[in-house]
Amino acid sequence: MADTATPNPTDSPAEHVPSDDGQEVQQAERQDDGQELDADALRAELKVARDQAARYRVKARETTEALKTAKTPEEYQAVADRAAELETELQRERLARKYSLPDALAERISGTDDHAREADAKTLAELFHSRTGGMGRGGLDPSVTPAPSDPGELAASIPRARR
Known part of the structure; x- marks a missing residue:
C-alpha cells in the first residue's frame, strides 16, 4: 500500500x-495517522x-x-374500446331524437364515423317518414263525396246569393 x-x-x-x-x-476524511x-x-x-x-x-x-x-395494456384497451362503444351509442340516440326516429330504428343507425352515421340517420328518417297511413295509394280521400258529372246537377250545387 x-x-x-x-x-x-x-x-x-x-x-x-x-x-x-x-x-x-x-x-x-481519515486523519494521516490512521485514527x-x-x-x-x-x-x-x-x-x-x-x-x-x-x-x-x-x-x-x-x-x-x-x-x-397500474393497468395492463389489455385492460386499458378494453376500457378504451368500451368508451368508444358508449360514445357511438350516445350519438345514435342523439341522431334518433334529432330525426324523430323510434328506438327500434335508432339501433339500426350504422357508420364508421360521425358523418356516415348522420347520413344513415337521414336516410332512415326519409324512409320512415315518407310511408303513408292507411289512406290508400291513389291520393284520393274516400270520405269526400264525388262531384256530379251531370251539368244540371252541377249547376244546382252552386249556391245562389240573393241581392
Missing part, C-alpha cells in the same frame, strides 16, 4: 460530495446515510403503490 497517496495536513479536512437531492454533503473519525463526524455521516435510506424507502413504497394500481 505504499503506492497510494496520503493526504497532506494542508489539504482540506472535509471533502464535498453531492447527494441525491442536489445538496453537498461533507464527508470527513478513526471523531464522534461528531460519525454522527454527521450516519445522519446523511439515514436520510438517503429514508428517501430510497419512500421511493420504493411509491413505486410499489404505482405498480399495484
Whole structure:
C-alpha cells in the first residue's frame, strides 16, 4: 500500500460530495495517522446515510403503490374500446331524437364515423317518414263525396246569393 497517496495536513479536512437531492454533503476524511473519525463526524455521516435510506424507502413504497394500481395494456384497451362503444351509442340516440326516429330504428343507425352515421340517420328518417297511413295509394280521400258529372246537377250545387 505504499503506492497510494496520503493526504497532506494542508489539504482540506472535509471533502464535498453531492447527494441525491442536489445538496453537498461533507464527508470527513481519515486523519494521516490512521485514527478513526471523531464522534461528531460519525454522527454527521450516519445522519446523511439515514436520510438517503429514508428517501430510497419512500421511493420504493411509491413505486410499489404505482405498480399495484397500474393497468395492463389489455385492460386499458378494453376500457378504451368500451368508451368508444358508449360514445357511438350516445350519438345514435342523439341522431334518433334529432330525426324523430323510434328506438327500434335508432339501433339500426350504422357508420364508421360521425358523418356516415348522420347520413344513415337521414336516410332512415326519409324512409320512415315518407310511408303513408292507411289512406290508400291513389291520393284520393274516400270520405269526400264525388262531384256530379251531370251539368244540371252541377249547376244546382252552386249556391245562389240573393241581392
